[in-house]
Amino acid sequence: MRWWKVLGVAGLAGVAATGAVIARNERRRRAYTPDEIRQRLHDRANESTEPR
Known part of the structure; x- marks a missing residue:
């Protein structure tokens, strides 16, 4: 019975x-301002469209 208690606590x-x-x-995530989120999205979009 003791193992069940240990398993339950874990x-x-x-x-x-x-x-x-x-x-x-x-x-x-909520600490970002809307402008920061917009800039991060633009940066990510630009990175994904750049040729490698």
């Missing part, structure tokens, strides 16, 4: 860690 820790990573990435 699963709970994994879910919490995943939620923390998702929240951190979301905060980082």
Whole structure:
């Protein structure tokens, strides 16, 4: 019975860690201003259309 408890705690820790990573990435993504996002998209589009 003890192994089930350990497995449950490990699963709970994994879910919490995943939620923390998702929240951190979301905060980082929302920190950009609309002008910064637009500029980054333009830069990426220009990089993808340049000949290699």
